[in-house]
Amino acid sequence: MTGIIILAAGASTRMGKPKQQLIYEQKTLLQRSIDAALGISNAIVYVVLGANAEVIKLTIEHLPVNIIYNDDWESGMSSSIKAGITALSAYPDVDDALLMLCDQPFVDAALLKQLIGLKTSAPSYIIACGYSDTIGVPALFSKNHFSQLLALTGNEGAKKLLMQQQSTVITLPFIQGSIDIDTPDDLKRLKKGQL
Template structure:
């Protein structure tokens, strides 16, 4: 039976990776770029649609991911903060695939795979919660699923406000899934070296 609830995935990849000094979306791990890993996770999941939001270094990144056949939008205002990129992706999905819920994910969490995304989707079906987030090391965060109920609030965030602000504000409507490896993201060259060395 096909799942009638439509899920869209927004991959946020608009940042300039200023702390790293090069586009982290294109760092390689196990033979693939971090962005390719994110795209494959979305494409192999139960989600119905997916969009990458690019910003800084968009041309360079597009060149490298052209083969992935994934929808993409460019947020020219990426410097305004994460909220504008998230909204760019959400508006694109609302106009093009009318999702009932969206999953927000980043392009620098190398251990996010289709199983984690499917777990968010399945947990939504099995709970009454309208927000399903990953939890790691005493906090919660992305990937995170929001139902349509929260689209207006997502669209009203500003600056560097991210999805976490909504998750914290609506813990009464939150279900979390345990994902310790979600704590691993790549912000600095040290993070990347640790990832590659497996430490």
């Protein structure tokens, strides 16, 4: 079984309001991420919340996802990854973890299925997306990488592990992966189709 962890705990300081709640094509960015995750059958989905958790929770609590509260979200992204991996580790049937963000508007279920499909032919490898001359999330990690994810600190994200383990990473090209929404200008350009 695949565990999907949507990292949505940040304070969106550059946006000035919770970007999880921003609307694009009639859905919030977080809803779009959740829809992509729920498009994977036989997966367990976790959403990690932190800043503005009570407000955001109201918009997703009716969905078939598990909500995790990361009280330590201010210490950086690693704390949200740890919260998700710790929750997944309670399930013996979970073989791997797919990490994704809530602000990549072009991630969809088809992309996630491609990542999982690549994993079946190379189970010991990390499967990551490639964009803008780098590798990043969404990325799929097998259970034997959980301890390394739990060892991340501060604002370190999955990219640190991806760069350390490049020889065991299979890259799926995803040009639109470089598009994430951090500022009001990003949102304007997205809505105008300029990203």
